[in-house]
């Protein structure tokens with residue numbers, strides 16, 4: 156891993172601490188069962204239950220979304236993939252970045268989450284957004300995209316088949332950006348207790364929560380990671396080899 160300075164577009168240092176709470180939703184847990192690795196069946200069950208309250212629960216993440224999307228370096232006309240798009244909270248920023256001539260494809264396992272994303276697309280009359288409902292490990296993907304976003308999708312960055320498929324769908328030079336929670340240092344156990352409680356409803360595994368980016372790192376060039384919010388969040392980015 157290279158931990159280099161990353162342009163801090165939208166990632167105002169004053170907001171980093173606030174973001175600890177953004178991920179640490181203290182609103183409780185929906186009978187979360189944990190596995191050794193991502194469990195799409197459990198994720199689907201979980202998000203059917205969470206969909207109605209999801210956006211309210213993670214509302215504090217909204218301040219991070221435009222800045223993280225800027226790290227994709229998208230240009231008008233680009234096609235971008237939102238991996239695990241959920242209710243479509245990143246869609247406004249992605250649509251703005253690719254413009255009317257561009258395209259956004261969101262993929263999500265959960266019909267309940269995708270229904271909300273679909274409503275958002277209809278409400279905004281975005282004719283250039285496609286939503287695919289299915290497991291990102293197997294569902295049809297666009298042939299070539301110019302960028303891919305993994306936002307709060309720990310189960311997806313910890314799935315080797317998903318990471319490999321998404322990177323393979325990217326053109327050479329495309330940027331891939333991941334943002335999400337991580338364990339703080341092992342000495343920061345009070346913080347990590349909050350991370351555990353906050354993250355638990357939204358993931359089916361804690362595997363890899365110390366370095367969630369490492370499956371992406373092995374596939375990307377010019378890779379960098381920035382740790383935020385006392386080490387409880389990360390922003391990882393890199394480019395697909397040319």
Ligand SMILES: C[S@@+](CC[C@H](N)C(=O)[O-])C[C@H]1O[C@@H](n2cnc3c(N)ncnc32)[C@H](O)[C@@H]1O
Pocket residue numbers: 195198199202213238239240241242243244245262263264265268289290291292305306307308310311357
């Ligand atoms: C915490 S939500 C994040 C949603 C969105 N990216 C956001 O920023 O709000 C995680 C999403 O990942 C989706 N997900 C989990 N496993 C998946 C899989 N194998 N394939 C596709 N989507 C998956 C869930 O259905 C859920 O909508």
